[in-house]
Amino acid sequence: MSAEICKKLVEALKKRGFEAEYAATREDAVTLALAEAVDAKSVGWGGSETVKELGLREAMADAGKEIRDHQLEMDLFLLSANAVTLDGRIVNIDGRGNRVAASIAGPKRVVYLIGRNKIVDGGIDAAIDRIKRFACAPNCRRLGKRTPCAETGVCADCDSPDRICKVTAVFDRKPTGVSAKVIVVDADLGY
Ligand code: SF4
Numbered sequence: 001m002s003a004e005i006c007k008k009l010v011e012a013l014k015k016r017g018f019e020a021e022y023a024a025t026r027e028d029a030v031t032l033a034l035a036e037a038v039d040a041k042s043v044g045w046g047g048s049e050t051v052k053e054l055g056l057r058e059a060m061a062d063a064g065k066e067i068r069d070h071q072l073e074m075d076l077f078l079l080s081a082n083a084v085t086l087d088g089r090i091v092n093i094d095g096r097g098n099r100v101a102a103s104i105a106g107p108k109r110v111v112y113l114i115g116r117n118k119i120v121d122g123g124i125d126a127a128i129d130r131i132k133r134f135a136c137a138p139n140c141r142r143l144g145k146r147t148p149c150a151e152t153g154v155c156a157d158c159d160s161p162d163r164i165c166k167v168t169a170v171f172d173r174k175p176t177g178v179s180a181k182v183i184v185v186d187a188d189l190g191y
Contacts, residue, residue: 002116003186005086006119006184008086009086009184010022013088016088016171016173016174018088018180019180020183020184021183022184023183023184024186026185033056033078033113034059036109036111036181037075040076040108041065041066042065042066043060043075043076043077044068044076044107045057045077045079046077046078046079048080048099048113049080049189049190050113050115050189052190054113056113072101072106073106075108076108078113079110079111080112080114080189081114083119083126083128083135084120085123086121086122089127091128091131093167094167095163095167097167103180104169105178108179109181110178111180112183113189114182115188115189116185117134127170133155136155136165137149137150139164140164145160145163145164146162147160
């Protein structure tokens with residue numbers, strides 16, 4: 001069932017201008033990401049739990065890649081999405097906006113790795129609802145932020161100085177001039 005949904009998303013992303021591929025397992029996702037890095041000298045990512053869970057930082061370092069943190073210029077930028085609608089719209093919410101910035105300009109190649117748990121069968125509102133409940137709250141707890149969601153698990157659209165959701169980016173189509181691929185992984189990854 002989840003394979004069917006992931007493959008449906010792959011087709012939807014292609015219609016929106018992204019290259020897209022299905023990975024049946026985490027291992028397949030790592031293989032596809034490493035294949036993307038063959039010609040890359042430098043690789044970076046945007047603080048992604050998905051990338052961490054896949055062990056991609058270590059895999060890229062082992063492959064001799066120069067690791068670039070907090071920079072916009074690199075050959076390959078790996079990231080995930082906080083949510084993606086089944087009809088292919090990617091949604092990311094940042095505090096600083098650095099991940100979103102790098103997914104639009106700077107890196108020569110952008111590769112998303114998106115686990116099946118990020119897929120929502122609804123519109124942008126459903127995507128944002130998913131992010132607030134299942135990404136922001138656990139992230140606030142993990143980072144020790146003093147926000148309402150860290151305490152209750154529910155978003156209060158807070159004014160806290162610790163608020164981590166300040167920039168919301170919706171990708172209706174692949175941005176012009178960006179070379180981007182999405183690997184949809186049939187596994188739960190990140191949050
Ligand atoms: S606006 Fe505040 S309460 Fe809502 S998810 Fe973001 S940090 Fe949490």
